[in-house]
Amino acid sequence: MEGNEMSVAFENRVFNRRSGLGGGRMGCTLITGFLGSGKTTLLKHLLDHRGDLRLAVLVNEFADSDVDSLLLDSARLNRAFNLSTVSLTHGCACCEVSGPFRESLQRIVDSKHNFDCLLIETSGLARPDKFVAELKEVGIHLDLVVAVVDAESLDKIIKIDIVRKQLEHVDIVLLNKCDLATLSQISNAEDILEELTAGAKVVRSQFCKVPVDLIIDCSKLQALNIEKNNESMPGVLSHESLPKMAFQRYIYDNSSLQFSSSGHTSNQPSVGGDRSSTDDLQPGFPHGESFSSASFEAEVPLSLVVFQSKILKSMRCASNLIRAKGIIWFAEDRESRFVFQWSGLKRVEAISGQPWESSPKSCIVLIGTDKSELQTIISQLSASANPHNEVSSEYGNLREHAKRLASMVASDDRFKEPSLSKTPLVIFGLKGSPLRGVKESQLNGALMHVVNGKGNIFLTATTFGEDYNLQILLDEKSTVNEAWSEIRSATSIVVSKLCKNFCPCRSDLTAHVH
8 A cells, every 4th residue: 555545544534433333323322211220421431532532421310400421521622622522401301302412413424523323322311222313313323222220229219100101121231339339239230131021131330330332332442442440340240241132222212302491500509390291291291200310509618527426327318319419618618529429328439539610619419309498408408508617616525526527547557647738627538458459439439328328427438549547527426436436447347348358478567457
């Protein structure tokens, strides 16, 4: 091949990335699943490990605040490609389909960025089969329908009509949160899924850590360098090889859908209007339950003391609360941008990683089946949003609690040296064990989930590169000795579980510490 021809071939390979996709049609993976199953976690995992893949993402939110865009940090990612961010909120994708959704699809297809694949995360109350007609009309090829399922709660929600509808026509199921479920629950869930999905492939996972090419059809993009990150692989617990999927597209018909778009911001705490799935429903709406959502936004910091002592307590007592998520700005740690997730009693977390790229604010969405419960929590959030919230002399007792706890943590060799740089917060964390192949992020993440799952104390986390630290604020009602006893007990559980397959030897100098 002559030099010029080689140069042209190379340029085509780099810039015309879909040259092998039959006329340049973009592929699409549709991600569905009930509220709190882990769909956004899967999207974040795919974006973090996409390698050279150019991925376009559309997310629909049932509530009237586009909180998923904040969780995915989509505005920053879109700016890298000179794209605008489209808010698709206050509408469940199973109702209607013209408007912003269709415009967004067309904009992606016409984009000069030549994306390799489109990822669509549906609302937790949406039917995936309703998307197909619009995808075909704009020339997007549906490659794969993926359902994310909560292994622990499937037996509790399987009677909800929309949950069964979401599982009828999927190609692959991620049985997620296996770390929270017993082997019996996982086995029962797999039996249920085999019956409902007509034998679709079921893959066990933790935090949706699965290979990228399991979710995205990369068979025609073999020239691309898909990032291989060994850290994400242990999340795949399936013991079988994955055959080439026979996609079940024959079941789709000419359904239609529509998104409505709305949003609001304010300098004062604001409460979004209740969104109920039974309000002005369209014919054929399949929910079978009356779901409501409520949103809260404030450009003043929330009190962490009030949040952990009152708001989290109300969430745990709210039997009809299904999901809560958002971004929180705490008065006691103003520099950190916390991503808050509540999807059941065993999965409560607030993790800070990305810095503030705009004016700090809190934005939280609640979804459940009882409006009064949601409004009670929203009222408490409003009460905790005080523009004068700050750490002052009234936190004197809290500082003494922090000093006592820090000294206890320092006496345990399993932990790193604690810090009081954010007093009255105590910053601490377990040491990683390289010889065991266990990173500190795994240990501390697991410790946070075990402690928060019990509901007696609340741990937050901050991440920076390989560093993963936990934070705790003990209020005046807390007992330092009891808090430390619970942390130590949870630590023993976490260490023994994550290191159970390790056989100590003389080369491991820390073997006897743990």
